[in-house]
Amino acid sequence: MPPEALAGVVHPTLPANIIERYVGATAGVLGAALVVVEIGILGWGVFARYVLDNPATWTDEVATILFIWLSMIGAVIALQRGEHMRLTAAVDMLPQSWQPRFDAFAHVVSATFLAIVSWYAIQYTIAQADAITQALEIADSWRASALPVAFLAMLLIELGRLGRHRPTHLAGSAAIAAAILVLLFAFRGTWLAWGPMSLTVFFGPLVILFIFSGAPIAFCFASATIAYLYFGTGTPLTIVLIRMDVGMSNMLLLAVPMFIFLGLLIEVVGIAKTMVSFLVTLLGHVRGGLEYVLLGAMFLVSGISGSKVADMAAVAPVLLPEMKQLGNDPGRMVALLAASGVMAETIPPSLVLITVGAVAGVSIASLFAGGVLPAAVAALALVIFVSLQSRRSGAKSERASARDIWNAFLLAAPGLLLPLLIRFFVLEGITTATEVSTIGVFYSLVVGLCTWRKVAWRRLFPIMVETAALSGAVLLIIGAATAMAWALTQSGFSRGLVQVMSGTGSVVPFMALSILVFIVLGSVLEGLPVIVLFGPLVFPVARALQINDVHYAMVIILAMGLGVFAPPFGLAFYAACGIGRVDPSTVMKCIWPYLGVLLLALLVIATFPVITTALL
Structure with a gap:
């Protein structure tokens, strides 16, 4: 919730406004440049290995160095644009006069965290000067310095935003934080x-207070971890960094970031639109046909973008206006859009699948096949x-002619081929999940240039910045959740959780408990942080x-996914409402039957493992 949108927030002071714009603009240019360079380096690595038959060993190291810079610069952009994951539902339910006070407290929490973590990030970077990289033989501090640079930039933004609040609100927030x-x-x-x-204190009431105030979830996780380690264990805080x-x-x-960029790119070059248009010509004339098209489009696009928000953003602008024009209920349309987002969670190359593979030691190729x-x-x-x-109220459009269907298919064919290529390259072991995304990027550009002979080049820079911002928001929360998971593991919490869940005694109660726990956690925290926090703990069980x-x-x-899209706390539920431009209260009345149907499907999947293992 941006401070400017709240009643009771004073007009931004000129210096703070200028600093924030300058920091945001600089970070945007750097983030876009890093996206381009990463794509180039990864693309060269694939070209050198498979075409020149001369692997460039330095590419992985350079990509790793630039990756942490991309993550941290992206986090700066996300903060400046208000795109960090946060829970605002609790504050939004408060009287409007109280909302600025909670927003001020959230910024006090954020600024305090950034001030503390910046100091320890500087110490960590200095310590890394003694570590030398293998391929380039340079000090690792060149890579690690991304942390203090980004944290200090974010601190400047937060300090500027503190100045936008009324002094009474700031004084009250500072008093609570001091207490x-x-x-x-x-x-x-x-x-x-x-x-x-x-x-129970630091990861209970404290972290809940921070999250429900509307502070970025990544900051809340890291703040609670710092507080626990300092006050509860005495562990040096550089361990958090x-x-x-x-x-x-x-x-x-x-x-x-590679799949996020690919997902945004297919919309820019027109691939997403042609695939959706082809489905409309096939099914638009059937009663409720556009709803089937929505599901089919989400299924297809999810195989390319890897991000459920990117999926919905690619499909909704093409379909929802036409569905509305045909008389579909807006609340039901967005409810189906959200339900299709749940459905798409396991379609490769989902970011959640990649995260599971990274934190739980599961083969990503197997996850791609099993999803x-x-x-x-x-x-x-x-x-x-x-x-x-x-049967009762489904709307339909006019039947397309065979010629129209064929022409739509010809235009959509290159896009329809892309998900198949991605899965083929990964499942056959030809490329890694990271490398195949660069192949998808170059393929999409070639398709855009050869099929329509034009690409909206002016839109490439904004989607590069958006890629950096979304990547930064995702990866910072993964980093914070990793530190929090380490603290939980070192405390013995993991052993306690393992004992409780192992105490169920057999597969059926364990699976039932897992479903319940992850629905609840997903509704409160969102998918990626839940996976990073609890994946390493529950998979051994x-x-x-x-x-x-x-x-x-x-x-x-x-x-x-059910939890993430379930109101009133599910973050993706509000993202779907925003993309569909429908009031959440309207959608909330319509979404429960869809979630109920998906819960039944989940129980079927949990009961019959062959559904997930048949393609392994």
């Missing part, structure tokens, strides 16, 4: 004596439900019960 610090200091001996039991660095530097996660049929089962459940609904890794991954991913 919390005094309380933590006063009882530091108690927290140390409690040992692991102090988790080390764990965040480790979490964000995993090369498997380089696929995240298709569960998504098909969920899609079939929605198709059946839509068909029952459309599933393996001990001889549950297939891929099967368990699909079950918890779909359960999380």
Whole structure:
């Protein structure tokens, strides 16, 4: 929630406004440049290996160095644009006069965290000067310096935003923050004596207070971790930076920005539009046909973009206006859009699949293979439900001629081929999940130039900046959740969780408990941080019960998807409402039947493991 949108927020002071714009513009240019360079380096690595038969060993190291810079610069852009993951539903339900006070507190929390973490990031960078990289033989501080640079830039933005609030709101927020610090200091001996039991304070009321105030979830996780380690254990706080660095530097996660860019690119070059248009010519004349088209389009586009928000943003502008014109209920349209987002969670190359592979040690190729049929089962459940609904009120358009269908197919054919190429290259082991995204980028550009002989080049820079921003928001929360997961593991929490979940005694109650837990966690925290926090903890339990890794991954991913799109807390639910431009209260009345159908599909998938293992 931007401060300017709240009643009671004073007009931004000129210096703060200028600083924020300058920092944001500089970060935008750097972020876009890093996206281009990363694509170029990864593309050259593939070309050198497969065409020149002379692998360029330096490319992985350069890509890793630039990746942490892209992640952190992207986090700066995301903060300046208000795109970090945060929970605003609780604040939005408060009286309007109270909202600026909570927003001020959220900025106080953010600024305090950034000030602390910047200091330790500088220390960490200095320490990394003694580490020398293998290929380039340069100090690792060149890579690690991305952390303090970005944190200090974000601190400048937050300090400027603090100046936009009324002094009374700031004074009240600062007083609450000071009271919390005094309380933590006063009882530091108690927290140390409690040992692991102090988790209930730092990762309970404290982190919940921060999250519900509307502060970015990444900041909330990292703040709670810093507080726990300092007051509850006495561990040096540089460990937080080390764990965040480790979490964000995993090369498997380089696929995240690459697929985000690919998802945005297919919309710019027109691939997404042609695929949707082809489906409209096939099914638009059927009663409720555009609803089937929506499901089919999400299924196809999800195989390219990897991001559920990018999926919805690619499909909705093409379909929803026409559906509305035919008389479809707006609330039901967006409810179906959100439900299709749940369905698409396991379609490769989903970012959640990549994250599971990275943090839980599961083969990404196997996850890509195992994710298709569960998504098909969920899609079939929605198709059946839509068909029952459309008998009463489904709208339809005019039947397309055979010539129109054929022409639409010819235009859509290159786009329809792209998901098949992506899956083929990864599943056959020809390229990694990261490398195949660069192939998809070059393929999309060639298709755009050869098919329509034009690409909207002026739109490339904005989507590069958007790629950096979304990547930064995703990867910073992964880094913060990695540090938090490490603290939970070191405290013994993981052993306790394993004992509780192992105590279920058999597969059925364990799976039932997992579904319930991940629906709840997904509704509160969003998918990626839940996976990073709890994936390393629950997968060993599933393996001990001889549950297939891929099967368990699909079950918890779909359960999380239900939570992420479930009101009133699901973040993606509000993203769907925003993309569809429909009031959330209208959609909330319509979405429950769709979520119920998906829950039934999830239970079927959990009961029959062959659905996820048939293609392995």
